[in-house]
Structure formats: structure tokens, C-alpha cells
Amino acid sequence: MFYGTSKVLQLAGPDAYASSLQQRLLNAFRVLEANRTIMFGDATFLSEKIPDSTASITELMIQTSAFSKRLFEQIEGVPEEERPFSPTITALAYEGTELDCKISNWCNSVSLQPDSADPFAQIALAKYHAIRLFHCRNFTYYTCWHPGTIPQLDQMEIDGCVAAITYLCEKVLQSSNIPGAILLFPLRMAGAHSHFEWQRDEVRNLLNQIHKSGFVVAKRIQIDLLEFWEFQDDQDNIEPGV
Structure with missing residues (x-):
């Protein structure tokens, strides 16, 4: 999962570097988690509100x-x-x-x-x-x-x-x-x-x-x-x- 996350960050390209590391990581996890849930029909924590x-x-x-x-x-x-x-x-x-x-x-x-x-x-x-x-x-x-x-x-x-x-x-x-x-x-x-x-x-x-x-x-x-x-x-x- 963590290797996959790093690959997603690389695929995001140089334009993604303008955003914060935190946002890049969140976006990467969203991509991975969305694919996991749609393939296996699982619930996802991304549908919940994430506090500050x-x-x-x-x-x-x-x-x-x-x-x-x-x-x-x-x-x-x-x-x-x-x-x-x-x-x-x-x-x-x-x-x-x-x-x-x-x-x-x-x-x-x-x-x-x-x-x-x-x-x-x-x-x-x-x-x-x-x-x-x-x-x-x-x-x-x-x-x-x-x-x-x-x-x-x-x-x-x-x-x-x-x-x-x-x-x-x-x-x-x-x-x-x-x-x-x-x-x-x-x-x-x-x-x-x-x-x-x-x-x-x-x-x-x-x-x-x-x-x-x-x-x-x-x-x-x-x-x-x-x-x-x-x-x-x-x-x-x-x-x-x-």
C-alpha cells in the first residue's frame, strides 16, 4: 500500500509539488482507497468527515x-x-x-x-x-x-x-x-x-x-x-x- 502510494505521488507529476505534502498524501490515499472500495464493495472511511x-x-x-x-x-x-x-x-x-x-x-x-x-x-x-x-x-x-x-x-x-x-x-x-x-x-x-x-x-x-x-x-x-x-x-x- 505504501509503495503504491509513492507511485501515485510520482504519477501526480511536478504540478502536484506546488501543494502541501499533506494534501498530496491525502489525494494519493483517496485514489487508492476509492479503487479498493469499488473493486471489493467495502465501506470506506473517506465518506466520513475528517476533523482538523x-x-x-x-x-x-x-x-x-x-x-x-x-x-x-x-x-x-x-x-x-x-x-x-x-x-x-x-x-x-x-x-x-x-x-x-x-x-x-x-x-x-x-x-x-x-x-x-x-x-x-x-x-x-x-x-x-x-x-x-x-x-x-x-x-x-x-x-x-x-x-x-x-x-x-x-x-x-x-x-x-x-x-x-x-x-x-x-x-x-x-x-x-x-x-x-x-x-x-x-x-x-x-x-x-x-x-x-x-x-x-x-x-x-x-x-x-x-x-x-x-x-x-x-x-x-x-x-x-x-x-x-x-x-x-x-x-x-x-x-x-x-
């Missing part, structure tokens, strides 16, 4: 992804021994904290409730928690930061995000006909931050549901998570100093 929260969280995802790419590229461009004193590192920490505030402000501004019956609100909230996990985790791959200068989540906040994502994704899958593939990013983030077996079971079960609904890419994410969990468990079993 969906567009705004998508925009935040794009901004966070773009910052993530620059973060790794710019850090790798600074010699390791120079990083603690580099203006580039300081600027990245500041920009990352500003983006973290923007992500938090999104949740405060849209006034969405976790128990909302609106599946689009549920998806938006699941993506919000996933973006928080994704953004903060990116800073944990390096030790060049000065204390208190980067966005961080404590374990209780991480567990809260994981629980919220699995709860919201389950509600979407149970009560709507929205394609489960839209939930793959939140579930990938929830899985990557699951340390307990019961958390992992919840993520696995939801990915299984998506896979059975016809999105084979969910199986690939399950395999990736299984490999990650095995690596994580091995690391946890290594005694300090060994």
Missing part, C-alpha cells in the same frame, strides 16, 4: 520526521570528541525542546478525550503519543547532551504512552472501518517501548489483527519488533561493568 485534529497531527508527524533526519545527520557530522562543546549540538537540543513543546501544546489545544467515540480522534491521540515516544527516544542514542537541555520522558510517562496507544488502537480496530495500516506507526513505537511481556502481547495481538485484515506489512513489523525485543532482553541481562 487529523490534519494537524499529520503535520506534526512530518515536522518531527524532518527534524529527526537532520538530528542524526548533523550529529554525525561533528567529531565525537567535539560534540559536548559544539554549537550545532546546542542548537539541536534547543530546537528539539521547542518541537517537544509544540507536540505537547497540540494535545492541549485540540481537547480530545481518550474515551471519545470518534475513531479519527482516537487515531490522532495514538499518533500524538507515538510522536512523543519517537521524538524523545532519538535523543537517547547520544551522550553529548548537557543535563536538562533535551526532551525526556521518565519510565512512568513512557508506560503511559504505550498503554494509551494500545488502548486507542484497539478501539479503532473494533469500532471503525478505517484501514489498520494507519495504526502501524503508533504500534511500532508502542512495541519499541514495551519492556513487559504483557505489553508486548497487546502490541502483537493488534498487529495480528491488522495483518489478518489484509495488510501484510504488519507481519514485517512484528518480525522487526521480535528481533528488537530479543536484543533488548540480551542487553538487560548483561551485568553492569561486564
Whole structure:
């Protein structure tokens, strides 16, 4: 599906580049979804009204992804021994904290409730928690930061995000006909931050549901998570100093 989407965007031609990336993606999904529903006679979520929260969280995802790419590229461009004193590192920490505030402000501004019956609100909230996990985790791959200068989540906040994502994704899958593939990013983030077996079971079960609904890419994410969990468990079993 995602490969097909990229092909549709290419076929849209250079004139489509004048519109926002968000609009291009939406138009591409509309083409794919319209063809799917007419061929198989299924209902489609495109006939429902999509709230502004969906567009705004998508925009935040794009901004966070773009910052993530620059973060790794710019850090790798600074010699390791120079990083603690580099203006580039300081600027990245500041920009990352500003983006973290923007992500938090999104949740405060849209006034969405976790128990909302609106599946689009549920998806938006699941993506919000996933973006928080994704953004903060990116800073944990390096030790060049000065204390208190980067966005961080404590374990209780991480567990809260994981629980919220699995709860919201389950509600979407149970009560709507929205394609489960839209939930793959939140579930990938929830899985990557699951340390307990019961958390992992919840993520696995939801990915299984998506896979059975016809999105084979969910199986690939399950395999990736299984490999990650095995690596994580091995690391946890290594005694300090060994």
C-alpha cells in the first residue's frame, strides 16, 4: 500500500509539488482507497468527515520526521570528541525542546478525550503519543547532551504512552472501518517501548489483527519488533561493568 502510494505521488507529476505534502498524501490515499472500495464493495472511511485534529497531527508527524533526519545527520557530522562543546549540538537540543513543546501544546489545544467515540480522534491521540515516544527516544542514542537541555520522558510517562496507544488502537480496530495500516506507526513505537511481556502481547495481538485484515506489512513489523525485543532482553541481562 505504501509503495503504491509513492507511485501515485510520482504519477501526480511536478504540478502536484506546488501543494502541501499533506494534501498530496491525502489525494494519493483517496485514489487508492476509492479503487479498493469499488473493486471489493467495502465501506470506506473517506465518506466520513475528517476533523482538523487529523490534519494537524499529520503535520506534526512530518515536522518531527524532518527534524529527526537532520538530528542524526548533523550529529554525525561533528567529531565525537567535539560534540559536548559544539554549537550545532546546542542548537539541536534547543530546537528539539521547542518541537517537544509544540507536540505537547497540540494535545492541549485540540481537547480530545481518550474515551471519545470518534475513531479519527482516537487515531490522532495514538499518533500524538507515538510522536512523543519517537521524538524523545532519538535523543537517547547520544551522550553529548548537557543535563536538562533535551526532551525526556521518565519510565512512568513512557508506560503511559504505550498503554494509551494500545488502548486507542484497539478501539479503532473494533469500532471503525478505517484501514489498520494507519495504526502501524503508533504500534511500532508502542512495541519499541514495551519492556513487559504483557505489553508486548497487546502490541502483537493488534498487529495480528491488522495483518489478518489484509495488510501484510504488519507481519514485517512484528518480525522487526521480535528481533528488537530479543536484543533488548540480551542487553538487560548483561551485568553492569561486564
